[in-house]
Amino acid sequence: MEMANIAKLAKNSSIELSNFDSNKKNTILDNIAKEIEKNINLILKVNSEDIEQSKKDGLSMPLLKRLSFNEEKIKTVIQGIKNLIELDDPVGKTKLSTELDKGLELYQVTCPIGLIGVIFESRPDALVQISTLCLKSGNSVILKGGREATKTNKLLTEIIKNASIKSGAPENWIFNLETREDVHSLLKLDKYIDLIIPRGSNEFVKFIMDNSKIPVLGHADGICHCYIDEFADINMALDITDDSKTQYVAVCNALETLLVNEKIAKDFLPKLNEKLTNKNVKLIGCEKTQKIISCEKASDNDWSTEYLDYILSIKIISNIDEAIEHINNYGSGHTDSIVTSDKSSASRFMNYVDSGNVFWNCSTRFSDGFVYGLGAEVGISTNKIHSRGPVGLEGLIIYKYKLIGTGQIIKDYSNKNFTHKKLNKTIDF
Amino acid sequence: MEMANIAKLAKNSSIELSNFDSNKKNTILDNIAKEIEKNINLILKVNSEDIEQSKKDGLSMPLLKRLSFNEEKIKTVIQGIKNLIELDDPVGKTKLSTELDKGLELYQVTCPIGLIGVIFESRPDALVQISTLCLKSGNSVILKGGREATKTNKLLTEIIKNASIKSGAPENWIFNLETREDVHSLLKLDKYIDLIIPRGSNEFVKFIMDNSKIPVLGHADGICHCYIDEFADINMALDITDDSKTQYVAVCNALETLLVNEKIAKDFLPKLNEKLTNKNVKLIGCEKTQKIISCEKASDNDWSTEYLDYILSIKIISNIDEAIEHINNYGSGHTDSIVTSDKSSASRFMNYVDSGNVFWNCSTRFSDGFVYGLGAEVGISTNKIHSRGPVGLEGLIIYKYKLIGTGQIIKDYSNKNFTHKKLNKTIDF
Numbered sequence: 001m002e003m004a005n006i007a008k009l010a011k012n013s014s015i016e017l018s019n020f021d022s023n024k025k026n027t028i029l030d031n032i033a034k035e036i037e038k039n040i041n042l043i044l045k046v047n048s049e050d051i052e053q054s055k056k057d058g059l060s061m062p063l064l065k066r067l068s069f070n071e072e073k074i075k076t077v078i079q080g081i082k083n084l085i086e087l088d089d090p091v092g093k094t095k096l097s098t099e100l101d102k103g104l105e106l107y108q109v110t111c112p113i114g115l116i117g118v119i120f121e122s123r124p125d126a127l128v129q130i131s132t133l134c135l136k137s138g139n140s141v142i143l144k145g146g147r148e149a150t151k152t153n154k155l156l157t158e159i160i161k162n163a164s165i166k167s168g169a170p171e172n173w174i175f176n177l178e179t180r181e182d183v184h185s186l187l188k189l190d191k192y193i194d195l196i197i198p199r200g201s202n203e204f205v206k207f208i209m210d211n212s213k214i215p216v217l218g219h220a221d222g223i224c225h226c227y228i229d230e231f232a233d234i235n236m237a238l239d240i241t242d243d244s245k246t247q248y249v250a251v252c253n254a255l256e257t258l259l260v261n262e263k264i265a266k267d268f269l270p271k272l273n274e275k276l277t278n279k280n281v282k283l284i285g286c287e288k289t290q291k292i293i294s295c296e297k298a299s300d301n302d303w304s305t306e307y308l309d310y311i312l313s314i315k316i317i318s319n320i321d322e323a324i325e326h327i328n329n330y331g332s333g334h335t336d337s338i339v340t341s342d343k344s345s346a347s348r349f350m351n352y353v354d355s356g357n358v359f360w361n362c363s364t365r366f367s368d369g370f371v372y373g374l375g376a377e378v379g380i381s382t383n384k385i386h387s388r389g390p391v392g393l394e395g396l397i398i399y400k401y402k403l404i405g406t407g408q409i410i411k412d413y414s415n416k417n418f419t420h421k422k423l424n425k426t427i428d429f
Numbered sequence: 430m431e432m433a434n435i436a437k438l439a440k441n442s443s444i445e446l447s448n449f450d451s452n453k454k455n456t457i458l459d460n461i462a463k464e465i466e467k468n469i470n471l472i473l474k475v476n477s478e479d480i481e482q483s484k485k486d487g488l489s490m491p492l493l494k495r496l497s498f499n500e501e502k503i504k505t506v507i508q509g510i511k512n513l514i515e516l517d518d519p520v521g522k523t524k525l526s527t528e529l530d531k532g533l534e535l536y537q538v539t540c541p542i543g544l545i546g547v548i549f550e551s552r553p554d555a556l557v558q559i560s561t562l563c564l565k566s567g568n569s570v571i572l573k574g575g576r577e578a579t580k581t582n583k584l585l586t587e588i589i590k591n592a593s594i595k596s597g598a599p600e601n602w603i604f605n606l607e608t609r610e611d612v613h614s615l616l617k618l619d620k621y622i623d624l625i626i627p628r629g630s631n632e633f634v635k636f637i638m639d640n641s642k643i644p645v646l647g648h649a650d651g652i653c654h655c656y657i658d659e660f661a662d663i664n665m666a667l668d669i670t671d672d673s674k675t676q677y678v679a680v681c682n683a684l685e686t687l688l689v690n691e692k693i694a695k696d697f698l699p700k701l702n703e704k705l706t707n708k709n710v711k712l713i714g715c716e717k718t719q720k721i722i723s724c725e726k727a728s729d730n731d732w733s734t735e736y737l738d739y740i741l742s743i744k745i746i747s748n749i750d751e752a753i754e755h756i757n758n759y760g761s762g763h764t765d766s767i768v769t770s771d772k773s774s775a776s777r778f779m780n781y782v783d784s785g786n787v788f789w790n791c792s793t794r795f796s797d798g799f800v801y802g803l804g805a806e807v808g809i810s811t812n813k814i815h816s817r818g819p820v821g822l823e824g825l826i827i828y829k830y831k832l833i834g835t836g837q838i839i840k841d842y843s844n845k846n847f848t849h850k851k852l853n854k855t856i857d858f
Contacts, residue, residue, distance in 0.1 A: 015757060019780050098802050104791060106801055113813050114783065194813040209642055215814050236836040243838030328444060347858040350831050351448050354543065362533060362834025371842075372535055372830070373527050373849035384542050384623040385644050386815040389830045401801070401818045402779050405791025407665040409672030413800075420802035429776040 003185035006142065006175050007192035011115045013170035014140035018112045020169075022089035025136055028167045032132065033081040035163035036156075040074055043159075047124065047152045054148045062250065067148050069124040077128040080376055084136050087375045090397045091138045097423035101416075103406035107427040110399045112138035114194040117186050118378065119208065121200045122146030127156050129376050130197075131174055135164065137396035142186065142193070144177040146200075154178070187212035197391075199379050202306065217391065219382035221306050221332035222252030224364045227323040227349065229340030230263035236361065237268060237339045238275055241312075243363040244337065246279050250308050252380060253335050253357075253367040257303060257313045259323045262288065265316045269293050281310045288316035303330040320345050324352045331355060333382045335367040356382060356389035402427060432614035435571065435604050436621035440544045442599035443569035447541045449598075451518035454565055457596045461561065462510040464592035465585075469503055472588075476553065476581045483577045491679065496577050498553040506557040509805055513565050516804045519826045520567045526852035530845075532835035536856040539828045541567035543623040546615050547807065548637065550629045551575030556585050558805050559626075560603055564593065566825035571615065571622070573606040575629075583607070616641035626820075628808050631735065646820065648811035650735050650761035651681030653793045656752040656778065658769030659692035665790065666697060666768045667704055670741075672792040673766065675708050679737050681809060682764050682786075682796040686732060686742045688752045691717065694745045698722050710739045717745040732759040749774050753781045760784060762811040764796040785811060785818035831856060 036043070047069040054067055096108035116139050120126045127145055134141040145153040157176035165171055177183065186193065190213045198208040198218050205220045226244055228237045244255035260268060265288070273283065273293040283295040284302055295314070302313040303326070317323050320338075327336050337359035338349040346360040357367040367390065369377025374392030381387045387395035465472070476498040483496055525537035545568050549555045556574055563570040574582040586605035594600055606612065615622065619642045627637040627647045634649045655673055657666045673684035689697060694717070702722040705712065712724040713731055724743070731742040732755070746752050749767075756765050766788035767778040775789040786796040796819065798806025803821030810816045816824035 015781055015783055018783075100795070100800065100802070104795075213638055215644060215812070217814070233836070239836065239838050243840050247838070247840050343858065346833075352444055354444055354447075355829065357830045357832065359832040360834060362832055362837040363839050365839035366529070366533075366832055366834075366837070367830075371529060371839075371847060373529070373847065383644070384827050385646070386827075388827055398813050398815075398817050400784065401786045401796075403786065403788040403791055403795055404775075405789060405795075407662070407668065408791040408795070409668050409676070410792050410794035410800075411672050411676050418800060418802065429772065 003182055004189060004192070007115065007186070007189045009172035010140040010142055010175055011192040013172040014112065014114045014138075016170040017135070017140060017173050018091070018114070018138045020138060024168060025089070025138070026085045028135060028164045028169050029081050029085050029132055031167040032160050032163045033078050035159050036074065036128070037078055039159055040071060043069060043074060043152070043155060044071065046155045050149055050151050059148060063122065063148070067122045067124070067146075069152055073125050077125050080129055081132050084132055084375055087136065087393060089136070090393045094426040095399060097425045097427070099421040099423050100403075100418045101408065102419070104408050105404045105423065105425075107402045107404070108399050109402055109427055110397050113396055113398050115140045115142070115192055116396065117142045117144075117193050117196045117214070119144045119183060119196070119198045119200065120146070122148040124149050124152045124156055126199070127153050128160070130378050131157075131160055133376050133378055133393060134396065135169070135173065137393050139396050140173040142175045142177060144183050144186070150178060187214065190214045197378050215386075217381050217383055217387060217395070218379050219252060219332065219334060221382070222254070222334040222380075223256050223304065223306050223330065223332040224253055224334050225257050225259055225327050225331060225336040226255055226364065227259040227320070227327070227336070227338045228261060228264060228268055229320060229338055229342065229345050230261040231342040231345060232264060232268070232339040233341060234264070234268055234271065238271055240337065240339055240361070240363050241272060242275055242279070244365055245276065245281060245312050246310070247363070247365055249310055251365075253364050254308065255312065255364050256306055257315065257330070259326060260289075260314060260316050261320075261323075262316050262318050265289070266292055269314070276312065279310070281312055283312055283314060285314040286316055289314045306332075320348055324349060328354050333384070334380065335359065335364045337362065337364050356380070432611055433618060433621070436544065436615070436618045438601035439569040439571055439604055440621040442601040443541065443543045443567075445599040446564070446569060446602050447520070447543075447567045449567060453597060454518070454567070455514045457564060457593045457598050458510050458514050458561055460596040461589050461592045462507050464588050465503065465557070466507055468588055469500060472498060472503060472581070472584060473500065475584045479578055479580045486577075488577060492551060492577070496551045496553070496575075498581055502554050506554050509558055510561050513561055513804055516565065516822060518565070519822045523855040524828060526854045526856070528850040528852050529832075529847045530837065531848070533837050534833045534852065534854075536831045536833070537828050538831055538856055539826050542825055542827050544569045544571070544621055545825065546571045546573075546622050546625045546643070548573045548612060548625070548627045548629065549575070551577040553578050553581045553585055555628070556582050557589070559807050560586075560589055562805050562807055562822060563825065564598070564602070566822050568825050569602045571604045571606060573612050573615070579607060616643065619643045626807050644815075646810050646812055646816060646824070647808055648681060648761065648763060650811070651683070651763040651809075652685050652733065652735050652759065652761040653682055653763050654686050654688055654756050654760060654765040655684050655793065656688040656749070656756070656765070656767045657690060657693060657697055658749060658767055658771065658774050659690040660771040660774060661693060661697070661768040662770060663693070663697055663700065667700055669766065669768055669790070669792050670701060671704055671708070673794055674705065674710060674741050675739070676792070676794055678739055680794075682793050683737065684741065684793050685735055686744065686759070688755060689743065689745050690749075690752075691745050691747050694718070695721055698743070705741065708739070710741055712741055712743060714743040715745055718743045735761075749777055753778060757783050762813070763809065764788065764793045766791065766793050785809070
């Protein structure tokens, strides 16, 4: 089928889906969970074919790990769907109600965005999470997963599609794309597609942003900082730096640049050096850092590099405002943490650092939709409109204004005021 | 000054401004209102120079009217600033607070978007409204108004800038651009500018959308519909159609296409024909319409044309679902109204029409920020993310997540659950 056709069908289904009540959507989600459970063996078999092929193609071990959809992971996504069923339906909430005049009432009511295109990496669990999040929030979705997972993704989409249609979902609320050419066509369809959520490498996300008029929700870079203030507890600072950097180096919320206040640097850096060198982290530092510990010299380029590796750049700064300025200048607005026992420093840092997630005395690694209790996430946004930070159900919602009159025309209000009385009413249909 | 420099300075000021409390911002707004009042005579003089020049350039009467910034209009914007002072500050509101674990608390707190670029038509009152809305919401703003208002805009920006700096505003929170080349440079500065709000002609808005990576909030087309249901009160339908079409034809919320249920068409259309022909409205109808009243034949193109003129296209449809489908297919997601006495039809229309503003038994012309009681508006959005419909203070706000810990690292949570307890707490710094 042509891409424009697919998008048109999916868009039409989104209008239908946007009017499903919670029970209907939860019944569908329950059926999806059951059908995935029923088909575990088939999923394992097909996934092992993808893995075999990828091994032949020389895929690296970490990528093979992400591609693998073993029984434990399948059970986790099934549990995820069950959790999603428990979550509040974000659709149809009256956010504002105002009487404009007697018999003229305005309601702002939440509704789904419409049709969402999600392009994601080779993790089959992501397909299930994203599509069920879209369903619960009343959105249609067009998915394109990593090439390596082609067979698994195709099967999973079929299972989800069949299970959902059987329990009443509109026929075309979900599509799975298989080729890169399809993605290129997709990016042109701003008439039908309301939002693109790309996940994956920086280059890829930037490519999407550069090549589509459709709004993009996502993040290209995750250049996260820790700032070790002069009033930091040294042991806490060591643990937080270590965890932020090494607990999982390949993720977007891992630490890339450490900023250290000069008043604590001599005490802190040698201890950090010992701790991280033991974990094979390569340190790259500014000149002042090099005077305290032996390390490679950082270039200006290092401050804007997302290593996603066992590498940490370190800069000694003279006060908190210099730290804030550095982060706002070189950071990517993702996640930045301050370690300090001084509340006013923490406050200043959290208020002046212009990032989606600003932390005090904890690891940057907490920046995550599951951790935040959003139920699940479609990704983390460094956008500054619509959604910021981890994006869950609420991030897939917009609103419409409903105005209910009794024949009013604007002409009559040239000499008449609006009442603008808050109603605190919920719209009843 | 180079545009990148201007944008960088404005961005830096936005961080400072984002931390101003309500009192501080209201004091600044109050001072701006006073300084505008003090300078009324100078403003009138400079505005008359712009008008003289535009008359020489042959500007049309309606445009000259919009350009004119007379005493009455100046008093209205001053009153507008006073109203804005009374409005709730949208910044710093805790929208969500969750305990992730003992001593690990997450807050979602509203904050300004940052630096906003607004490109608007030749209405000097728009400059005052937009810049004060940005100030109240804590955003820096770069403005580019219509060429015809160059001198007036320059003076108004100077007055606003000086008045605000004198009362404590950061030096570079507002800039006024004067050339089209500046706008072209602006569109490239996605590193600094967080949002572009274009107002003006369709072509211009589309040009902006096509030529920038920066998110755009606005609307290109305003193709608004009225649907006259079979259960409509004929007199109400006549008044609403007339008002929606003729009360002000040049605005985006004016009616462009009328959809009429075939069961009421024979009764309704001759009366409408009489009413609108008296007002020199040209009617363009589908074949079925032509069998009832004499009018030009509509082409497919008419259904997607925003006339902004005394022209109305009319289509007879056989049921409400056909009306919904027509609107979702040809409309622009702006404002659509149903006239009916049947609640279930109204409900179906309002839930299935995918537009920012859906109305029942009232004129499309009510779609406006002042009418809605938003205080003021920077524009009307047909986007489906961030803001939809009239955009006031809330539309210039996003949020950040603040996480406050006591040394927590993610490693410890591989075998430990998060508590995810709702706190209903407000962050206190």
